Every structure is written in C-alpha cells, then in structure tokens.
Amino acid sequence: MSLLEVDNLSVDFRDDAGWTRAVSDVSFSLEENASLGIVGESGSGKSVCALSLLRLHHKRTSRMPGSRVRFDGRDVLAMPERELRQLRGADIAMIFQDPMTSLNPVLTIADQIGETLRIHQGLDKAAARRRAAQLLDMVRIPDAARRLDEYPHRLSGGMRQRVMIAMAIACRPRLLIADEPTTALDVTIQAQIMQLLRELQAEIGMSVILISHDLGLVAEFVERVIVMYAGHIVEEAAAADLFERPLHPYTEGLLHAIPNLDDDAPRLAAIPGNIPAGGAWPRGCRFGPRCALARPECLAAPVPLETLRDGRLLRCPPRRAASEARA
Numbered sequence: 001m002s003l004l005e006v007d008n009l010s011v012d013f014r015d016d017a018g019w020t021r022a023v024s025d026v027s028f029s030l031e032e033n034a035s036l037g038i039v040g041e042s043g044s045g046k047s048v049c050a051l052s053l054l055r056l057h058h059k060r061t062s063r064m065p066g067s068r069v070r071f072d073g074r075d076v077l078a079m080p081e082r083e084l085r086q087l088r089g090a091d092i093a094m095i096f097q098d099p100m101t102s103l104n105p106v107l108t109i110a111d112q113i114g115e116t117l118r119i120h121q122g123l124d125k126a127a128a129r130r131r132a133a134q135l136l137d138m139v140r141i142p143d144a145a146r147r148l149d150e151y152p153h154r155l156s157g158g159m160r161q162r163v164m165i166a167m168a169i170a171c172r173p174r175l176l177i178a179d180e181p182t183t184a185l186d187v188t189i190q191a192q193i194m195q196l197l198r199e200l201q202a203e204i205g206m207s208v209i210l211i212s213h214d215l216g217l218v219a220e221f222v223e224r225v226i227v228m229y230a231g232h233i234v235e236e237a238a239a240a241d242l243f244e245r246p247l248h249p250y251t252e253g254l255l256h257a258i259p260n261l262d263d264d265a266p267r268l269a270a271i272p273g274n275i276p277a278g279g280a281w282p283r284g285c286r287f288g289p290r291c292a293l294a295r296p297e298c299l300a301a302p303v304p305l306e307t308l309r310d311g312r313l314l315r316c317p318p319r320r321a322a323s324e325a326r327a
C-alpha cells in the first residue's frame, strides 16, 4: 500500500451557468519518503489537484465524482470532519501558493507557529514558543529567538517562505505539499529554499509533492514528475527520463520554455496558443490545437493515457509508437 493513492480524481466547480470540470481522471500514487512533481502551465489544474487531496474546496460549489483519495489506507473523501482536521495539520501539511495571504499580518511569528502547535500538539504557550524557536532554527533562520516577536511584514520574501515551511513541518507531517514554494523569489533565494526543503525531507523522513510551472526546478528536486495539461495528465515519468527525453510534445514545449542562461537566445521559447478553459476542452487531444505534430486522428477522439514498456505514462499515440519502435 502506498502512502497516498489518488484514483480518477475529477473536480467540478459550479457557477451560475452550471458545473464545469476543472480536473479530470487524475491518478497517481506516492510512497513513503518519496517525492513527486506536478508541472504544467497556469490553469492546468495543479492547485485544484493539491487542494482536493485535503478536501479544501468549497463544499457547496464543488464535487469530485467517481474520485478516490486514500492516505495511509484511509478514505480521505469519506472521512468525518474531525478526522479530516487531524489529517490536515498533522499528517499532510501544505505550503500554499501565496505566502503573504497565508501569514496573518497581525500575529507575530511566535504566535503563528504556536497556533498550529497548540491546536495539533496541545502545547501550552511557553512550550509552543520554545518549539517555535527550534523550528526557526530548523529552517535556518538566523537569530531565531529574536525573530519570534516580529511581524511578517518585517521579513524578506525568503524569510517569510522559511516561516511558512516552519509552520508546515511543525507537526512532522508524513506528506508535505508545496505549491509553487519559490515562485515569488529571486533565483539565489529560490535555490536556498529548495536546498532547505531537500534537507528537511531527509531529516524528517517525509514525502513531498512539489508543484511548479518550472519543469527544470522540479526535475532537479523530485524522483517522478507528472505533467498536466488542460486538467489531466499528459505524461508521467522518472524526472531524469523526462528531462533527458520528453515524449509528449507539450512536455517538450515546457522544457524549451526553461530559460537558457548560457546563450543570448530568447529566454523563453513559449508554446504558441493558449490552454483551453475548463469545460471548453477539445474532443480529441486537448493539446492538439497547439501541437505541431497533430494528425487528423489526434483531433477526432479522446486520447488515452497509455503505459509504455519502461513504465512511463504517455497520452500521445504517435509519440508512443515512435518511442516503442525505437526501443
């Protein structure tokens, strides 16, 4: 049994016009102490997937038909609220996409971290403060004892992100979900934060799901990578394989979108066209309208996600045929 098993996750949202599908048929699993990346352009459904794992969507305006999420064998989607609250703080921790809205501007660092500790571990105020100082040390914030009484706006972006990470690991979660943890940071700080996450993963022995639009960053950090496009998975492979030999034309496009610092060529070779909105996905391959290789049959009918001989998952029959012919 894997630590996390996601089967056919589909997420619909409701507005005045009715239900619209944002994510469809996403399946994956994650072992204890393992790492997984989820990459894709803005709007591909990465955050919706992540929030679903903790059932964080609004109950009245969302539904997850036919979906199954199991954590440590427990059915997350059927769990009573009380068990769910325990799961959220103590078993699965999440670093949300926007650190500024996740930190409370009127609470000191000690109080923000302490709140989690008091709720989930029943520590009293003094003990929570001592533990908060230890946690700031763990995320390598210098002069931790003095930082405890500061407010979030006094900290740099990198320091704030370290506080977010301290809060996330406060209860030694078994799974950490980090949604774009370094997007707002400059490259040097970004590297420091990723290094910190790597060290903490080893120290605590937790699994990590890293979400980013930056395939290069993800491939360096995780073992396996899921590539999402228009609400579903188009490719899944070991990070090194994906990086060295992307098979899906969309993955290829994402890789070429990595800024190349060694030459003066255009820094971003974007894929022409836009990701279709939820509910307006093409009938055939969802990437078809933007794909230079698309054939008539690609556009005619839904394209299945197939398992290749090497264990890779791919939603592109022409590329699968070419790859299997080569092998």
Ligand SMILES: Nc1ncnc2c1ncn2[C@@H]1O[C@H](COP(=O)(O)OP(=O)(O)OP(=O)(O)O)[C@@H](O)[C@H]1O
Binding pocket: 013, 014, 022, 040, 041, 042, 043, 044, 045, 046, 047, 048, 049, 097, 213, 277, 278
């Ligand atoms: N609460 C919601 N209600 C309705 N639609 C939503 C909601 N949350 C997300 N969506 C839609 O679901 C799709 C996927 O959004 P999601 O936030 O998962 O993208 P993302 O891959 O995380 O993008 P980004 O890189 O910008 O964070 C988008 O079309 C978005 O508009």
Ligand SMILES: [Mg+2]
Binding pocket: 046, 047, 048, 097, 179
């Ligand atoms: Mg997102």
